Amino acid sequence: MAKIYPKASPKNENLLPKDETVNFLLNYSKALRVLKYNKLKFEALLN
Amino acid sequence: MKKELIQDAELVSNYLDGNENALSILIERHKQKIYSFIYSKVYDRDVTEDVFQDTFIKVIRTLKRGKYNEEGKFLPWVMRIAHNLVIDYFRKNKRMPKFDNAGEFSIFSVLSDSSLNAEKAIIKDQVESDVRRIIEELPEDQKQVLVMRMYQDMSFKEISERTGVSINTALGRMRYALINMRKVIEQNNIVLTN
Numbered sequence: 001m002a003k004i005y006p007k008a009s010p011k012n013e014n015l016l017p018k019d020e021t022v023n024f025l026l027n028y029s030k031a032l033r034v035l036k037y038n039k040l041k042f043e044a045l046l047n
Numbered sequence: 048m049k050k051e052l053i054q055d056a057e058l059v060s061n062y063l064d065g066n067e068n069a070l071s072i073l074i075e076r077h078k079q080k081i082y083s084f085i086y087s088k089v090y091d092r093d094v095t096e097d098v099f100q101d102t103f104i105k106v107i108r109t110l111k112r113g114k115y116n117e118e119g120k121f122l123p124w125v126m127r128i129a130h131n132l133v134i135d136y137f138r139k140n141k142r143m144p145k146f147d148n149a150g151e152f153s154i155f156s157v158l159s160d161s162s163l164n165a166e167k168a169i170i171k172d173q174v175e176s177d178v179r180r181i182i183e184e185l186p187e188d189q190k191q192v193l194v195m196r197m198y199q200d201m202s203f204k205e206i207s208e209r210t211g212v213s214i215n216t217a218l219g220r221m222r223y224a225l226i227n228m229r230k231v232i233e234q235n236n237i238v239l240t241n
Contacts, residue, residue, distance in 0.1 A: 015086055017082050017095075017100075021096055022074055025070075025100065026070065029070050029107045034113075
Protein backbone atom coordinates (compact mmCIF):
# COMPACT_ATOMS: atom_id res chain seq x y z
CA MET A 1 0.00 0.00 0.00
CA ALA A 2 2.80 2.38 0.89
CA LYS A 3 4.19 1.95 -2.58
CA ILE A 4 1.38 3.81 -4.26
CA TYR A 5 2.28 6.97 -2.39
CA PRO A 6 5.11 9.02 -3.79
CA LYS A 7 7.66 10.41 -1.41
CA ALA A 8 6.64 13.65 0.21
CA SER A 9 7.79 16.70 -1.67
CA PRO A 10 11.11 17.88 -0.33
CA LYS A 11 10.69 20.72 2.10
CA ASN A 12 12.03 23.85 0.54
CA GLU A 13 13.73 25.70 3.35
CA ASN A 14 14.83 28.50 1.10
CA LEU A 15 11.50 29.69 -0.23
CA LEU A 16 12.33 33.29 -0.89
CA PRO A 17 12.01 35.46 -3.96
CA LYS A 18 15.15 36.32 -5.86
CA ASP A 19 16.91 39.55 -4.96
CA GLU A 20 16.36 40.74 -8.54
CA THR A 21 12.61 40.39 -8.10
CA VAL A 22 12.60 42.40 -4.87
CA ASN A 23 14.90 45.04 -6.39
CA PHE A 24 12.67 45.26 -9.44
CA LEU A 25 9.65 45.89 -7.20
CA LEU A 26 11.43 48.59 -5.23
CA ASN A 27 12.59 50.29 -8.42
CA TYR A 28 9.11 49.95 -9.93
CA SER A 29 7.67 51.60 -6.85
CA LYS A 30 10.17 54.46 -7.06
CA ALA A 31 9.43 54.97 -10.75
CA LEU A 32 5.64 54.82 -10.51
CA ARG A 33 3.81 58.10 -10.22
CA VAL A 34 0.07 58.46 -10.10
CA LEU A 35 -1.05 61.74 -11.59
CA LYS A 36 -4.43 63.06 -10.61
CA TYR A 37 -6.44 65.21 -12.93
CA ASN A 38 -9.93 66.12 -11.74
CA LYS A 39 -11.40 62.73 -10.87
CA LEU A 40 -9.09 60.80 -13.15
CA LYS A 41 -5.88 59.07 -12.14
CA PHE A 42 -3.06 58.38 -14.56
CA GLU A 43 -0.07 56.17 -13.96
CA ALA A 44 3.34 57.15 -15.24
CA LEU A 45 6.58 55.20 -15.02
CA LEU A 46 9.39 57.68 -14.69
CA ASN A 47 12.66 55.98 -15.37
CA MET B 48 0.80 40.30 17.26
CA LYS B 49 -0.93 43.61 17.71
CA LYS B 50 2.41 45.39 17.63
CA GLU B 51 3.22 43.88 14.23
CA LEU B 52 -0.18 44.90 12.78
CA ILE B 53 0.33 48.45 13.94
CA GLN B 54 3.78 48.46 12.48
CA ASP B 55 2.45 47.29 9.14
CA ALA B 56 -0.18 50.00 9.21
CA GLU B 57 2.44 52.59 10.07
CA LEU B 58 4.70 51.41 7.30
CA VAL B 59 1.85 51.59 4.81
CA SER B 60 1.09 55.08 6.03
CA ASN B 61 4.74 56.07 5.72
CA TYR B 62 4.86 54.59 2.24
CA LEU B 63 1.80 56.57 1.22
CA ASP B 64 3.60 59.65 2.50
CA GLY B 65 6.42 58.96 0.09
CA ASN B 66 8.79 56.86 2.18
CA GLU B 67 9.94 54.21 -0.27
CA ASN B 68 11.97 52.49 2.42
CA ALA B 69 8.73 51.52 4.16
CA LEU B 70 7.84 49.30 1.20
CA SER B 71 11.23 47.65 1.37
CA ILE B 72 10.61 46.76 5.03
CA LEU B 73 7.12 45.44 4.26
CA ILE B 74 8.44 43.22 1.46
CA GLU B 75 11.33 41.96 3.60
CA ARG B 76 8.97 41.21 6.45
CA HIS B 77 6.38 39.26 4.48
CA LYS B 78 8.21 37.94 1.41
CA GLN B 79 8.82 34.47 2.86
CA LYS B 80 5.17 33.90 3.82
CA ILE B 81 3.80 35.18 0.53
CA TYR B 82 6.37 33.40 -1.62
CA SER B 83 5.80 30.10 0.25
CA PHE B 84 2.05 30.49 -0.07
CA ILE B 85 2.30 30.94 -3.85
CA TYR B 86 4.79 28.09 -4.20
CA SER B 87 2.50 25.77 -2.23
CA LYS B 88 -0.11 26.28 -4.95
CA VAL B 89 1.89 26.26 -8.17
CA TYR B 90 4.95 24.09 -7.33
CA ASP B 91 7.08 25.95 -9.82
CA ARG B 92 9.83 28.38 -8.90
CA ASP B 93 9.59 30.50 -12.04
CA VAL B 94 5.81 30.80 -11.85
CA THR B 95 6.07 31.60 -8.14
CA GLU B 96 8.53 34.37 -8.93
CA ASP B 97 6.17 35.80 -11.56
CA VAL B 98 3.11 35.65 -9.34
CA PHE B 99 5.05 37.15 -6.42
CA GLN B 100 6.15 40.02 -8.63
CA ASP B 101 2.67 40.59 -10.03
CA THR B 102 1.25 40.51 -6.51
CA PHE B 103 3.46 43.36 -5.33
CA ILE B 104 2.99 45.31 -8.55
CA LYS B 105 -0.72 45.23 -7.78
CA VAL B 106 -0.04 46.17 -4.16
CA ILE B 107 2.12 49.13 -5.20
CA ARG B 108 -0.37 50.36 -7.80
CA THR B 109 -3.30 50.08 -5.40
CA LEU B 110 -1.44 51.88 -2.64
CA LYS B 111 -0.22 54.66 -4.94
CA ARG B 112 -3.69 55.14 -6.35
CA GLY B 113 -4.96 55.62 -2.81
CA LYS B 114 -7.36 52.72 -3.10
CA TYR B 115 -6.07 50.74 -0.14
CA ASN B 116 -8.50 50.65 2.73
CA GLU B 117 -6.39 50.45 5.84
CA GLU B 118 -7.96 48.13 8.34
CA GLY B 119 -4.77 46.85 9.88
CA LYS B 120 -4.82 43.83 7.62
CA PHE B 121 -1.97 44.37 5.22
CA LEU B 122 -0.70 40.77 5.04
CA PRO B 123 -4.14 39.13 4.57
CA TRP B 124 -4.85 41.69 1.86
CA VAL B 125 -1.61 40.85 0.02
CA MET B 126 -2.29 37.14 0.46
CA ARG B 127 -5.73 37.60 -1.09
CA ILE B 128 -4.17 39.34 -4.10
CA ALA B 129 -1.63 36.50 -4.43
CA HIS B 130 -4.42 33.94 -4.15
CA ASN B 131 -6.44 35.64 -6.90
CA LEU B 132 -3.38 35.81 -9.17
CA VAL B 133 -2.73 32.09 -8.61
CA ILE B 134 -6.32 31.39 -9.69
CA ASP B 135 -5.80 33.61 -12.74
CA TYR B 136 -2.65 31.66 -13.56
CA PHE B 137 -4.49 28.31 -13.47
CA ARG B 138 -7.39 29.71 -15.47
CA LYS B 139 -5.02 31.00 -18.11
CA ASN B 140 -3.15 27.72 -18.32
CA LYS B 141 -6.20 25.53 -17.84
CA ARG B 142 -4.31 23.01 -15.87
CA MET B 143 -4.00 21.77 -12.35
CA PRO B 144 -0.83 21.79 -10.25
CA LYS B 145 1.88 19.55 -11.56
CA PHE B 146 2.23 16.12 -9.99
CA ASP B 147 5.63 15.88 -8.38
CA ASN B 148 6.83 12.50 -9.54
CA ALA B 149 9.91 12.38 -7.36
CA GLY B 150 9.01 9.13 -5.61
CA GLU B 151 9.74 5.59 -6.75
CA PHE B 152 6.14 5.03 -7.80
CA SER B 153 5.44 6.47 -11.20
CA ILE B 154 1.89 7.54 -11.87
CA PHE B 155 2.62 7.08 -15.57
CA SER B 156 3.03 3.34 -15.07
CA VAL B 157 -0.71 3.04 -14.49
CA LEU B 158 -1.85 5.87 -16.73
CA SER B 159 -1.50 5.42 -20.44
CA ASP B 160 -2.19 7.72 -23.30
CA SER B 161 -4.69 5.98 -25.53
CA SER B 162 -4.20 8.41 -28.40
CA LEU B 163 -1.75 7.41 -31.08
CA ASN B 164 1.62 9.02 -31.26
CA ALA B 165 2.81 10.50 -34.55
CA GLU B 166 4.57 7.32 -35.70
CA LYS B 167 1.62 5.05 -34.93
CA ALA B 168 -0.78 7.46 -36.61
CA ILE B 169 1.32 7.34 -39.80
CA ILE B 170 1.44 3.53 -39.70
CA LYS B 171 -2.32 3.37 -39.17
CA ASP B 172 -2.90 5.64 -42.18
CA GLN B 173 -0.54 3.47 -44.23
CA VAL B 174 -2.33 0.25 -43.25
CA GLU B 175 -5.74 1.72 -44.05
CA SER B 176 -4.48 2.97 -47.38
CA ASP B 177 -3.06 -0.50 -48.25
CA VAL B 178 -6.34 -2.17 -47.32
CA ARG B 179 -8.27 0.21 -49.58
CA ARG B 180 -5.92 -0.54 -52.49
CA ILE B 181 -6.42 -4.27 -51.98
CA ILE B 182 -10.20 -3.80 -51.89
CA GLU B 183 -9.96 -1.97 -55.22
CA GLU B 184 -8.43 -5.12 -56.72
CA LEU B 185 -11.48 -7.26 -55.81
CA PRO B 186 -14.16 -8.23 -58.35
CA GLU B 187 -16.90 -5.57 -58.41
CA ASP B 188 -19.64 -7.67 -56.76
CA GLN B 189 -17.39 -8.70 -53.86
CA LYS B 190 -16.04 -5.20 -53.45
CA GLN B 191 -19.57 -3.81 -53.30
CA VAL B 192 -20.63 -6.15 -50.49
CA LEU B 193 -17.45 -5.67 -48.51
CA VAL B 194 -17.65 -1.87 -48.69
CA MET B 195 -21.29 -1.84 -47.66
CA ARG B 196 -20.62 -4.18 -44.76
CA MET B 197 -17.33 -2.82 -43.42
CA TYR B 198 -17.37 0.86 -44.32
CA GLN B 199 -21.07 1.64 -44.42
CA ASP B 200 -21.91 -0.70 -41.54
CA MET B 201 -24.94 -2.17 -43.33
CA SER B 202 -26.49 -5.48 -42.32
CA PHE B 203 -26.51 -8.37 -44.84
CA LYS B 204 -30.27 -7.95 -45.07
CA GLU B 205 -29.83 -4.34 -46.13
CA ILE B 206 -27.05 -5.31 -48.54
CA SER B 207 -29.22 -7.97 -50.15
CA GLU B 208 -32.05 -5.47 -50.58
CA ARG B 209 -29.73 -2.83 -51.99
CA THR B 210 -27.92 -5.14 -54.42
CA GLY B 211 -30.94 -7.24 -55.37
CA VAL B 212 -29.38 -10.57 -54.39
CA SER B 213 -30.27 -13.03 -51.64
CA ILE B 214 -28.71 -12.77 -48.19
CA ASN B 215 -26.84 -16.02 -48.81
CA THR B 216 -25.33 -14.63 -52.00
CA ALA B 217 -24.26 -11.48 -50.19
CA LEU B 218 -22.71 -13.62 -47.44
CA GLY B 219 -20.92 -15.70 -50.04
CA ARG B 220 -19.56 -12.62 -51.80
CA MET B 221 -18.30 -11.30 -48.49
CA ARG B 222 -16.62 -14.62 -47.77
CA TYR B 223 -14.87 -14.69 -51.15
CA ALA B 224 -13.92 -11.04 -50.81
CA LEU B 225 -12.08 -11.84 -47.57
CA ILE B 226 -10.48 -14.99 -49.04
CA ASN B 227 -9.27 -13.04 -52.06
CA MET B 228 -7.92 -10.23 -49.90
CA ARG B 229 -5.97 -12.72 -47.79
CA LYS B 230 -4.54 -14.23 -50.97
CA VAL B 231 -3.38 -10.86 -52.25
CA ILE B 232 -1.86 -10.01 -48.88
CA GLU B 233 0.02 -13.32 -48.67
CA GLN B 234 1.18 -13.26 -52.28
CA ASN B 235 2.55 -9.74 -51.95
CA ASN B 236 3.88 -10.13 -48.41
CA ILE B 237 1.95 -7.10 -47.30
CA VAL B 238 2.26 -6.39 -43.58
CA LEU B 239 -0.93 -5.00 -42.15
CA THR B 240 -0.10 -4.60 -38.51
CA ASN B 241 0.15 -1.49 -36.45
